[in-house]
Amino acid sequence: MAYSDKVIDHYENPRNVGAFDKEEQNVGTGMVGAPACGDVMRLQIKVNEQGVIEDARFKTYGCGSAIASSSLVTEWVKGKTLDEALAIKNADIAEELALPPVKIHCSVLAEDAIRAAIDDYRTKQGDDSSETDEGRKSA
Amino acid sequence: MSKTIYLDYSATTPVDPRVAEKMCRYLTAEYGLFGNPASRSHSFGWAAEEAVEEARQQVAALINADPKEIVWTSGATESDNLAIKGAAHFYAKKGKHLITLTTEHKAVLDTCRQLERDGFEVTYLDPRPDGLVDLDRLAAAIRPDTILVSIMHVNNEIGVIQDIDAIGQLTRSKGVLFHVDAAQSAGKVPIDVTTSQVDLMSFSAHKCYGPKGMGALYVRRKPRVRLEAQMHGGGHERGLRSGTLPVHQIVGMGEAFRLAREEMASENERVRSLRDRLLAGVSGIEEVYINGDMERRVPHNLNVSFNFVEGESLMMALKELAVSSGSACTSASLEPSYVLRALGRSDELAHSSIRFTIGRFTTETEVDRAIELIHEKIAKLRELSPLWEMFKEGIDLDNVKWAAH
Numbered sequence: 362m363a364y365s366d367k368v369i370d371h372y373e374n375p376r377n378v379g380a381f382d383k384e385e386q387n388v389g390t391g392m393v394g395a396p397a398c399g400d401v402m403r404l405q406i407k408v409n410e411q412g413v414i415e416d417a418r419f420k421t422y423g424c425g426s427a428i429a430s431s432s433l434v435t436e437w438v439k440g441k442t443l444d445e446a447l448a449i450k451n452a453d454i455a456e457e458l459a460l461p462p463v464k465i466h467c468s469v470l471a472e473d474a475i476r477a478a479i480d481d482y483r484t485k486q487g488d489d490s491s492e493t494d495e496g497r498k499s500a
Numbered sequence: 501m502s503k504t505i506y507l508d509y510s511a512t513t514p515v516d517p518r519v520a521e522k523m524c525r526y527l528t529a530e531y532g533l534f535g536n537p538a539s540r541s542h543s544f545g546w547a548a549e550e551a552v553e554e555a556r557q558q559v560a561a562l563i564n565a566d567p568k569e570i571v572w573t574s575g576a577t578e579s580d581n582l583a584i585k586g587a588a589h590f591y592a593k594k595g596k597h598l599i600t601l602t603t604e605h606k607a608v609l610d611t612c613r614q615l616e617r618d619g620f621e622v623t624y625l626d627p628r629p630d631g632l633v634d635l636d637r638l639a640a641a642i643r644p645d646t647i648l649v650s651i652m653h654v655n656n657e658i659g660v661i662q663d664i665d666a667i668g669q670l671t672r673s674k675g676v677l678f679h680v681d682a683a684q685s686a687g688k689v690p691i692d693v694t695t696s697q698v699d700l701m702s703f704s705a706h707k708c709y710g711p712k713g714m715g716a717l718y719v720r721r722k723p724r725v726r727l728e729a730q731m732h733g734g735g736h737e738r739g740l741r742s743g744t745l746p747v748h749q750i751v752g753m754g755e756a757f758r759l760a761r762e763e764m765a766s767e768n769e770r771v772r773s774l775r776d777r778l779l780a781g782v783s784g785i786e787e788v789y790i791n792g793d794m795e796r797r798v799p800h801n802l803n804v805s806f807n808f809v810e811g812e813s814l815m816m817a818l819k820e821l822a823v824s825s826g827s828a829c830t831s832a833s834l835e836p837s838y839v840l841r842a843l844g845r846s847d848e849l850a851h852s853s854i855r856f857t858i859g860r861f862t863t864e865t866e867v868d869r870a871i872e873l874i875h876e877k878i879a880k881l882r883e884l885s886p887l888w889e890m891f892k893e894g895i896d897l898d899n900v901k902w903a904a905h
């Protein structure tokens with residue numbers, strides 16, 4: 362398996378590794394994948410008053426491409442609103458990292474992780490349907 | 501590249517320089533040894549034939565066979581095909597049932613699949629959790645229409661050694677042929693076909709410091725085993741395998757097997773001490789599991805699962821080491837090693853496995869460096885692993901509802 366330079370870079374110097382307290386009100390946690398399938402990603406976002414993701418953390422069990430995809434996503438979501446973050450597509454991740462076809466599922470998983478983290482955050486704000494951040498502010 | 505430490509001797513071995521040196525003499529005009537052994541009318545042919553027959557003796561000697569029982573092939577894959585398809589088709593009138601193990605090499609499993617498409621029936625037995633065949637279950641699987649049992653001697657992934665003497669006694673007593681894929685055992689485990697009741701045995705040169713693309717099949721003469729040829733042509737190898745003999749390859753296999761016979765005992769001791777050093781070095785790491793029985797195992801092999809770390813990422817981290825993994829994250833199915841799954845290992849542990857195989861040119865310094873790297877990289881990847889974090893928090897991962905994909 363030949364990896365792209367970007368995958369190797371993220372793999373060797375993963376960005377934003379770690380954890381936030383998942384009980385905190387302004388933290389959204391998304392865990393996707395399964396150990397039996399060979400990859401599990403946990404992405405956490407910290408959202409500020411303005412509804413902007415101000416920080417992100419990840420931990421991933423999986424191949425180099427899975428680790429790189431989640432590391433990249435933590436960089437990308439930072440500074441984005443929830444809706445902007447939701448607009449990140451697996452194809453963008455795959456393209457940025459030059460993932461080969463057999464590794465596309467890693468980017469799909471990373472996209473799923475963003476959705477799961479945002480869902481969790483919105484559920485916490487008592488708002489699991491909203492397309493905007495208005496609900497959170499009134500919560 | 502040369503800084504990479506090679507610990508993948510079960511994938512292939514480098515050709516021993518003594519073997520390479522001998523092979524070269526059979527290629528160019530310089531030594532007059534490039535002839536076709538089938539040429540009966542001149543000295544070039546005679547010299548080539550002599551070399552081929554000397555090599556046949558050398559291969560036969562490693563397993564205490566008669567040289568007439570050795571058929572040259574292009575490798576263990578072809579030997580497996582010739583043995584299994586050849587016997588199945590020859591004895592089809594007697595029965596159409598075969599038995600093998602789920603942990604066999606693909607060269608056996610896929611050959612059996614093909615026979616199923618040709619109207620044969622195959623029973624695939626799971627081994628016990630230690631990787632060894634359950635003799636009672638094997639005995640129970642033998643039917644009146646069973647013609648052949650194919651069980652490998654040493655498993656390529658976990659290195660366990662099957663008791664071919666016991667299996668041979670069983671198959672002989674039931675009048676069933678016994679084929680053994682010995683690609684991974686030749687030169688590592690003593691083999692004696694005068695005491696083991698094996699009827700057909702496959703060999704590969706490149707697992708034993710010989711050249712790639714070269715193999716042999718042992719075909720017992722007493723009691724005689726018959727095969728239907730799979731390769732037709734000039735009738736070489738008593739009609740069992742046509743094609744001009746690749747003299748340099750054959751000479752290489754002969755020399756490699758001669759060296760194996762002479763050096764096996766001392767080499768095994770040296771390799772075992774290196775393997776045990778590696779085992780001791782990784783044993784201190786938490787949540788490490790050895791795959792396959794540790795007693796009935798070749799000294800060359802160590803197959804370990806590092807729980808909560810995925811095998812492919814570990815291989816990437818261990819890029820200074822040439823090793824192989826039971827994790828197959830590259831396949832669309834995300835299926836981990838079928839061998840480890842057949843042992844009843846969980847998918848998680850199968851995904852977390854690394855195979856280290858040690859050989860003739862491995863040094864203590866290399867093993868020590870490997871141990872150091874493994875410690876460092878396991879710690880790094882576990883730091884990255886949500887599963888490790890959960891394990892450390894006391895969460896039972898089996899009770900977590902995973903969003904499977």
Ligand SMILES: Cc1ncc(COP(=O)(O)O)c(C=O)c1O
Pocket residue numbers: 511574575576577578605607652654655656681683684703704705706713714715
């Ligand atoms: C057990 C076993 N059988 C068969 C083979 C195939 O051997 P060859 O590469 O000589 O065809 C191998 C090697 O990959 C093996 O390990």
